[in-house]
Amino acid sequence: MTTMPERTAEQDLPYDVFSRACPSRGTLEHVTGRWGALTLGALFEGSFRFNELRRRVDGVSEKMLSQTLHALERDGLVHREAQPTNPPRVDYELTPLGREVAERLVGLIEFVEGRMGDVLGARARYDETRGGR
Template sequence: METNVFPPNVYAATCPTRQVLSLIGDKWTALIIGLLDDGPKRFSELQREIHGISQKMLAQTLRRLERDGVISRTIYPEVPPHVEYELTPLGETLGAPLAAIRDWAEQHIGEIAAARTVYDERN
């Protein structure tokens, strides 16, 4: 893939790194990576553990992550076919940064909820 900006610069409108930021900033990506950080999972396991994700959205997100080399999909020749998803070495590098963001969200939700209440009451 050719880039229009060298070196990569996420602040440049034409830089493909913006697409990467969009991918890793997606809530479904952060949740999928978190679950796969513990090891391979089947589609049904991912869907069961990520409350609120539709089958369509899970499939789309998994395809995007596979296309970008973040996860791999292995099909086992069984009846019915057994498919597992797991992090690639590249995907493993996302585990810690996304875990830090998930942890931050859980640690600070009280403060955020309080700030929203104050803001909403003012406006």
């Protein structure tokens, strides 16, 4: 299917995101990139039309959302369903694999949201010690 990266003794899996040549690094970037993570997180709530998704992922441009969706669709994480209407109605939803990825991402997102008090406290202490940045 593709050439696999070289294996070293410490690797248990044939794919390794720590190796810059491994294709898993690209997929991790699609999944965790600025807009990829939010797009998958939004689609975990249900299917969306393009403009609905754009409103949900506050701040994303039309171009960036389109690129993000293409990369996620190509990786098999998002399904694009076009209805043969005029104008065409296009819905985006997670594939079963995308749902498994999004579930883990949403766990991470909710954990971060829930601990922002600690994060902001740490930032305040850091800036005080270092005299601000």
